[in-house]
Amino acid sequence: MSLRNAWEAQAGNWVRWARAPGHDTYWTFHRKLFLSALPPPGRLTLDVGCGEGRVTRDLRELGHTVIGIDSAPSMIAAAREADPHGEYVEADAAALPFAGDSADLVVAFMSLMDMDDMAGAACEIGRVLEPGGRFVAAVLHPVNSAGKFTSTEDQARFRIDDYLTQRRFSDHLERDGYEMTFETTHFTLEDYSRALEDAGFLIEQVRELYDDDNPRWKRVPLFLRWTAVKQ
Amino acid sequence: MSWTEEAENWILWARSEDDSYWQYRDAFFELLPAPGERTLDVGCGEGRVARDLRDRRHRVVGVDAVPALVEAAADVDPQGEYLVADAADLPFEDESFDLAVAYNSLMDMDDMEGAVREVHRVLQPGSRFCACVTHPINDAGGFEPDDVGGPFFVDTYRGRRRYDESFERFGRVMRFVGWCYPLEGYTRPLEEAGFLIEAIREPPIPTARVEKWPRGERRLRIPNFLLLRALKTV
Numbered sequence: 001m002s003l004r005n006a007w008e009a010q011a012g013n014w015v016r017w018a019r020a021p022g023h024d025t026y027w028t029f030h031r032k033l034f035l036s037a038l039p040p041p042g043r044l045t046l047d048v049g050c051g052e053g054r055v056t057r058d059l060r061e062l063g064h065t066v067i068g069i070d071s072a073p074s075m076i077a078a079a080r081e082a083d084p085h086g087e088y089v090e091a092d093a094a095a096l097p098f099a100g101d102s103a104d105l106v107v108a109f110m111s112l113m114d115m116d117d118m119a120g121a122a123c124e125i126g127r128v129l130e131p132g133g134r135f136v137a138a139v140l141h142p143v144n145s146a147g148k149f150t151s152t153e154d155q156a157r158f159r160i161d162d163y164l165t166q167r168r169f170s171d172h173l174e175r176d177g178y179e180m181t182f183e184t185t186h187f188t189l190e191d192y193s194r195a196l197e198d199a200g201f202l203i204e205q206v207r208e209l210y211d212d213d214n215p216r217w218k219r220v221p222l223f224l225r226w227t228a229v230k231q
Numbered sequence: 232m233s234w235t236e237e238a239e240n241w242i243l244w245a246r247s248e249d250d251s252y253w254q255y256r257d258a259f260f261e262l263l264p265a266p267g268e269r270t271l272d273v274g275c276g277e278g279r280v281a282r283d284l285r286d287r288r289h290r291v292v293g294v295d296a297v298p299a300l301v302e303a304a305a306d307v308d309p310q311g312e313y314l315v316a317d318a319a320d321l322p323f324e325d326e327s328f329d330l331a332v333a334y335n336s337l338m339d340m341d342d343m344e345g346a347v348r349e350v351h352r353v354l355q356p357g358s359r360f361c362a363c364v365t366h367p368i369n370d371a372g373g374f375e376p377d378d379v380g381g382p383f384f385v386d387t388y389r390g391r392r393r394y395d396e397s398f399e400r401f402g403r404v405m406r407f408v409g410w411c412y413p414l415e416g417y418t419r420p421l422e423e424a425g426f427l428i429e430a431i432r433e434p435p436i437p438t439a440r441v442e443k444w445p446r447g448e449r450r451l452r453i454p455n456f457l458l459l460r461a462l463k464t465v
Binding site for chain 2: 146147149159160162163188192193195203204206208218219221226229
C-alpha cells in the first residue's frame with residue numbers, strides 16, 4: 001500500500017488524535033517551537049502535507065496567506081470542514097499544482113517522511129519557491145526512526161540495529177483512548193541532505209528537538225528541524 | 232594537553248594501514264571542490280591529509296596546535312608548509328584561503344566554536360569548509376555485544392560530553408581525548424560563524440574492506456563518521 005493510501009485509511013484516527021487538546025507533542029511543545037522558527041508572513045505560504053490542517057490554521061492566525069496541501073482526500077475534507085474559509089488543495093507533494101516562484105515560504109511539519117516520494121517533494125518545493133524563499137521542515141529525527149527504546153523505564157537504552165538503510169515501517173500507538181498507526185519511512189540525515197541539495201537548497205539552520213518532560217526523549221532526539229534557503 | 236603527550240603514539244597509529252582513514256578518505260575527497268589557490272588544513276596532525284591534498288594538486292598549509300605533530304608532518308614532507316598554531320587564533324589574513332578542511336580534528340579542539348569562526352574569517356567569500364567528524368550516533372553509545380552483527384545502544388545523545396578512551400595497538404596504548412557532540416553541536420557553530428550547509432554525508436565503510444575484515448560489517452549499519460561541506464556566502 002502506498003503511504004498516501006495508508007494515511008487515507010488512517011484519516012479518521014488521525015483527526016481524533018491530532019485534535020485532542022494536549023494529546024500529542026504538537027500541543028505540549030512542538031507547535032510553539034516550530035511556529036517561532038518561521039520567518040514572518042510574506043506573499044504566500046504553502047503547508048505541504050497539511051493533514052487535517054492544524055498547522056495551516058495556526059499559520060493563518062499568525063497572519064500568513066496560506067494554502068494547505070495533502071494527497072489524502074479525507075484529510076483535505078477534514079481540514080476544510082474545520083476551516084471553511086481556508087484554502088486546501090488535494091495534491092501530491094511531488095507534483096504541486098503551483099507555478100514556479102509562486103511562494104516565499106514552504107513548511108512541511110512532520111510530513112516529509114510520510115510521503116511516497118520525499119525527494120520528488122523536495123524538488124517540487126524548490127521549484128515553487130522563489131529564490132531566497134525558505135523551506136522550514138520538521139521530521140522524525142533519523143536517530144528516532146532508526147531504533148527503539150528497549151523499555152518504557154526512565155533509564156531505558158535506545159537500541160539501533162541499522163541506521164544507514166532507508167526503510168518503510170509502521171508504528172501502532174494507543175494512548176488515552178486514542179489509537180493511531182503511523183506509516184512512515186526511516187530516512188538518514190544524508191537522505192534529507194541529498195534531497196535538499198538536488199532541489200537547490202542550502203541549509204541555514206538545523207535543530208534537534210527533545211521532550212524535556214520525558215526522561216527517555218530528553219536524552220534521545222525526537223525531531224529534526226531545518227530552515228533551508230532556495231538559491 | 233593530551234594530544235601533546237600522545238603525539239608519538241598518534242604518528243605510529245595514523246601512518247599504519249589499519250587506521251580507518253584509508254577506508255574513508257575517498258568519501259571525504261569526493262566532497263571537496265576542485266583545487267583552487269590555497270587550501271588550509273586545520274588540525275593537520277602528522278600531515279597525512281595535507282600530503283594527500285598535495286597529491287591531488289592542492290597548495291596546502293597545514294596547522295596544528297601540537298609542535299611534535301607539526302614537526303613530524305614537516306619531516307616527511309620537507310617541501311610542505313606546516314605551522315604550529317591554535318585553530319581558534321589562526322595566523323593568517325582575512326580571506327586568504329579558498330578552501331579549508333578539518334579531518335577528524337574539530338572534536339579534539341579546546342575551542343571548536345572559536346576555530347570555526349576563524350576558519351570563516353580566513354576563507355574568501357564563495358569558498359568551502361569541509362569537515363569530517365566522529366558521527367554523533369557513534370559518539371553516543373556502543374555495540375553490545377562487541378562482535379559481528381551486534382546492535383548499537385545509545386544512552387545519551389544530547390549535549391557536549393567528554394571523550395576519553397584508550398586503545399591498544401602495536402603493543403602501545405593510545406589515549407584519545409576530545410569531545411562528543413550531537414549533530415547540532417557542529418551545525419550551530421557553522422551557522423553562527425556565517426556558513427550555510429551544502430552537503431551532509433554519512434559514508435558506510437567500503438564493502439571491499441568488509442570482505443577482508445568481517446568486523447567492519449557494523450559500519451554498513453552504524454556510521455563511523457559524518458562529513459559536512461559548508462559555504463561561506465558572498
